[in-house]
Amino acid sequence: MKDLISKIRAKFGAEVLRKEENQFWIKVSRENLLNVCLFIKDNSFEFFSSLSAVDILEKNIIELIYHIWSKEKKIGLNIKTEIDRETPKINSVSKIYNSSQIHEREIHELFGVIFLGNPDLSELFLEDWPGPPPFLKSFDWRNYIREKFYSKGNKKEKGYFDNR
Amino acid sequence: MNKDKKEYQEFLFGPAHPGSGNFSVRIKLTGEMVIEAKSDPGYLHRGFEKLMEYRDIWQNAVLSDRICVFEPLAWNLIFAEAVEKLTDIEVSKKAKYIRVILVELSRIQSHLIWFGALSSATGFDTGLKIAFGYRDYILDLFSALTGGRIYPAGYICPGGLRRELPQNIEGRILKVLGKIEQAISYFEEEDPIFGVRTKGIGILKLEDAIRLGATGPVLRASGLKDDVRKSEPYEIYQEIDFNLPVLKNGDAYSRFKVGLLEMKESIKIIKQLLNKIPSGDFLNKKLKVGTTFNLPDKEIYLRNEIARGEGAVYIKGNSGPNPERVKIKGPSFLHLIPVLEFLLKGAEVADIPVIYWSLNPCPADMDR
Numbered sequence: 456m457k458d459l460i461s462k463i464r465a466k467f468g469a470e471v472l473r474k475e476e477n478q479f480w481i482k483v484s485r486e487n488l489l490n491v492c493l494f495i496k497d498n499s500f501e502f503f504s505s506l507s508a509v510d511i512l513e514k515n516i517i518e519l520i521y522h523i524w525s526k527e528k529k530i531g532l533n534i535k536t537e538i539d540r541e542t543p544k545i546n547s548v549s550k551i552y553n554s555s556q557i558h559e560r561e562i563h564e565l566f567g568v569i570f571l572g573n574p575d576l577s578e579l580f581l582e583d584w585p586g587p588p589p590f591l592k593s594f595d596w597r598n599y600i601r602e603k604f605y606s607k608g609n610k611k612e613k614g615y616f617d618n619r
Numbered sequence: 620m621n622k623d624k625k626e627y628q629e630f631l632f633g634p635a636h637p638g639s640g641n642f643s644v645r646i647k648l649t650g651e652m653v654i655e656a657k658s659d660p661g662y663l664h665r666g667f668e669k670l671m672e673y674r675d676i677w678q679n680a681v682l683s684d685r686i687c688v689f690e691p692l693a694w695n696l697i698f699a700e701a702v703e704k705l706t707d708i709e710v711s712k713k714a715k716y717i718r719v720i721l722v723e724l725s726r727i728q729s730h731l732i733w734f735g736a737l738s739s740a741t742g743f744d745t746g747l748k749i750a751f752g753y754r755d756y757i758l759d760l761f762s763a764l765t766g767g768r769i770y771p772a773g774y775i776c777p778g779g780l781r782r783e784l785p786q787n788i789e790g791r792i793l794k795v796l797g798k799i800e801q802a803i804s805y806f807e808e809e810d811p812i813f814g815v816r817t818k819g820i821g822i823l824k825l826e827d828a829i830r831l832g833a834t835g836p837v838l839r840a841s842g843l844k845d846d847v848r849k850s851e852p853y854e855i856y857q858e859i860d861f862n863l864p865v866l867k868n869g870d871a872y873s874r875f876k877v878g879l880l881e882m883k884e885s886i887k888i889i890k891q892l893l894n895k896i897p898s899g900d901f902l903n904k905k906l907k908v909g910t911t912f913n914l915p916d917k918e919i920y921l922r923n924e925i926a927r928g929e930g931a932v933y934i935k936g937n938s939g940p941n942p943e944r945v946k947i948k949g950p951s952f953l954h955l956i957p958v959l960e961f962l963l964k965g966a967e968v969a970d971i972p973v974i975y976w977s978l979n980p981c982p983a984d985m986d987r
Binding site: 476477478501502503504505507508509510520522526529531533553554556557561565579580581582589590596 | 660661664666668669829830831832843845850851920922929931933935943944946948952953956957986
């Protein structure tokens with residue numbers, strides 16, 4: 456396994472963040488993501504477990520974490536990559552891992568990340584949602600609800616505007 | 620029939636259909652055959668991942684019940700384990716034993732719901748009544764152990780458990796297991812009509828199962844021996860002797876059969892542990908339920924094998940009491956969208972409920 460990690464490091468300039476029990480955490484650039492995925496898929500990492508996104512306001516980035524497993528080696532690889540918050544675009548890995556398509560569709564809806572090459576990025580959970588991507592840190596849902604559904608003039612609803 | 624001369628008819632399976640739960644599939648038909656199916660989730664989207672960013676650990680432990688209605692204890696355990704690993708909290712051996720017993724009981728009752736719904740989908744309503752009737756024995760146990768029949772309110776919490784076991788519960792659990800064995804013997808009676816309705820229906824080949832991200836009983840019914848409990852043992856699964864039932868056909872009948880064999884294995888696991896529960900604390904002494912603590916600025920991805928497949932959470936802390944981000948991966952998210960869409964294509968109308976329920980779905984853990 457260490458061979459594979461050092462190969463990824465040498466070939467694609469990946470940064471090894473840490474190892475815990477049977478999981479490796481590595482960081483690659485967004486340009487190299489597809490190549491790394493192709494490479495590890497040939498090395499028995501064929502199960503796509505999940506895709507997480509973290510919105511980091513201070514650094515102005517969205518961090519994507521691909522959780523991929525090898526059932527043969529019983530090892531997990533968590534691949535991190537960063538994309539810009541203003542233009543959140545990245546190549547889709549759905550051609551390599553088919554099941555990632557639905558994860559990408561979810562992240563697209565909740566974080567507004569555009570996955571180039573994903574065949575279907577239509578709405579998933581939120582039907583006819585007019586607002587911004589709701590899981591971004593910049594989206595204040597309390598404020599959104601206050602403005603959309605409550606009015607200051609209404610006696611019963613005034614309390615919602617008091618504390619903040 | 621086709622007034623506007625369309626070549627196909629379009630209709631919705633669910634969300635009000637009695638067999639579909641809070642979930643619907645848009646189906647296009649020509650004659651009796653489904654030509655396209657598109658899952659339409661979102662009826663249960665409660666935004667837990669976002670909500671958890673505004674709640675502290677103890678509130679989130681209770682919230683984690685609600686991720687899946689059918690097996691709240693399993694999600695309790697995943698969340699508790701993740702927090703323990705993040706903050707290096709130790710759990711006593713006693714708590715681990717009780718946790719595994721509870722999770723396996725939860726697996727059995729979840730499978731009973733599955734079989735009840737599956738037999739209802741094949742037009743055999745008595746099966747539904749039998750399964751739900753026997754499930755109630757386990758719910759009574761949960762009520763005695765955790766205080767809640769369905770929702771344990773965070774009984775399995777970071778650091779161990781919320782309460783001590785009631786006295787002489789072992790005998791009661793054994794009695795209930797006897798009842799469940801009786802229920803299994805009912806399900807083992809091969810009904811020819813059930814066989815006709817499920818054999819050769821909804822075949823999922825192994826390469827498709829892996830490609831579409833199937834896990835758990837669905838994957839094992841397609842022929843891959845894979846289980847997180849075996850491959851990366853958590854709690855005390857490495858000390859327990861149990862088998863993984865695997866079948867090759869990948870049809871609805873194999874999935875049902877795998878579930879049935881799994882229930883027997885769960886009974887075996889519980890019987891092994893019952894007499895050996897060690898003495899010790901049920902909750903880590905350094906912790907007090909309700910007293911919040913800060914999560915370190917670290918992240919973790921943790922997987923467990925729950926009744927429907929692989930459940931996982933990603934948690935990132937930010938040195939504060941609330942997590943920075945929580946991602947929940949439910950197995951039904953993949954079973955109900957890519958796998959179901961794939962299996963329904965080319966199926967007959969009458970087989971839609973059978974295929975749907977053979978996947979052991981839970982719309983709640985898909986929508987979150």
